[in-house]
Amino acid sequence: MTEEGRPEVPTRTLVEGMVRADGTVDAGELYAVAGELGMTDQQVRLCIKRMAADGLLVQEGRGRRAVLRETDRARRAAEPEVDFVRHMYAQDAGLAPWDGRWHLAAFAVPESARAARDALREFLVRLGGAAVQGGVYAGANRWEPYVEAEAERLGVGHCVTLLTSTDLRVGGESDPLRLARRLWPLDELADGHRRLAAVAADRLARLTGRSPAPTRVERLAVALELAAEFTRATADDPLLPPELLPRPWPGAEARALTADCWRLLRRAERDDPAPDPRFFRRYDEAMTEITGEPHGS
Template identity: 30%
Template sequence: MTSLAPLSQLITRFQQQTPVRASSLIITLYGDAIEPHGGTVWLGSLIQLLEPIGINERLIRTSIFRLTKEGWLTAEKVGRRSYYSLTGTGRRRFEKAFKRVYSSALPAWDGSWTLALLTQLPQDKRKQVREELEWQGFGAISPVVLACPRCERVDVTATLQDLEVLEDTILFDTSAQDVLASKALRMQVRESWNIEELAAHYSEFIQLFRPLWQVLREQDNLQPADCFLARTLLIHEYRKLLLRDPQLPDELLPGDWEGRAARQLCRNIYRLIHAKAEEWLNRSLETADGPLPEVGESYYRRFGGLN
């Protein structure tokens, strides 16, 4: 167990979740740490790596089985050992989700919007489409009109195609606006995207990880195992937050938006501990060929650049 009190508290908090979200944490680990090293590891080394977080072998095996069944992971047998890697579908899901985690900054917004009209959809499909598009940053202007100030049109089209509603959904793109955010528009944003609730979650993240940041900065010799545990829990909690965050432009957000401070804190901690965490990963994880491959150049572009 770690000697850092704030880290110990974060581990205890994770263990006290009911139920323990082992599958979600494993996806975080693959996205943050395993995929940059080639994406494949021996199950036994994965079990040993996660044991200090309080996930026992039985729960890891159950979670790996579930993730394989759901199409996230695929297994390869070499002798008596099993090696797991992300599937092609799992990798695409990971890239879509984690791209937002490590991006240095959002592109400037020109005031244009994408609107989705659900008026021609059957009633039973509207709820499903709304939920899927809300994950991509859309907010409900009315029960049948969704709006997004910054979206990937290709992703939206692919989502509607997967749901078999592309021909029944009407998409509009508005032109750029000179006045990006009027008083009425900001009030509409607060209603459609539930900004207050998201701000509260960001505030909780800051309260959880600021004590860890303060302790880590004071350490003369950071321990690789502690850095791995801290990095994994940091990205796990931040990733869950970003799944809720529509990534609205600054012009539509309050001046004291907690999301900015949370991102700065996450970036600062990650930059401080990532190298030591890599040491622990290289010691702990095995592939069928032995040690982990070196990370690629894209890894060092995370959060605007890692040393």
């Protein structure tokens, strides 16, 4: 959070968030939204320059009249994690109950492939895995297809063993609730969700209490703040099923408030002829299947 209590939106998140379905960014609108978020033009220019140097953007034109085009590399890196967002809301709706199985991944990657080993370890953590002991990670959700695909991509598929267990014991502890608290920092995760809930509740009040209605630039700024705080709260969340979490769990409330904000934003965007940023549709795809309500309606 900034000193003013406003969520911090990384400049790169801003640029990536403004990419439209055709892979372009209108620089004029980008700078306008950046100003609404309290960013300077210099910040944005430096970010564009870095992303261009990294092969993620191509700039056509100069200044606010420019058009930015994402490269194929950027498009692949920005593939939406729709499956994970969808799973969060399915859990909250009681549509993804835990089957009592722990999912385990073990690997023995030689020192000669240290980079691949480190990358695989980081990938398992991003999927919600917790280290049980050296080279062994546990998760509560089905992750086998993702782990196998990443291990093969890294060239270490032959070094990975996957299995499930209904009788996991760690240091003599086998109670699922106590195991979850032992393996994951639930208090820290809960604090992150409470911050998201506070931001979403504040933005929901602004969206429903404003007269005249927020402008497109203001709406885009709110959407990016929500997306940044949502990512911040869920980045390290293992997405444990409700059966393994303390009750009440603040994550469900935070996501519900975020969805309420998103509905209002999408309804306003529906009547705007300007192209939507692509990430709007990412959230739509993830949420609509669970709620049954098209979020642009």
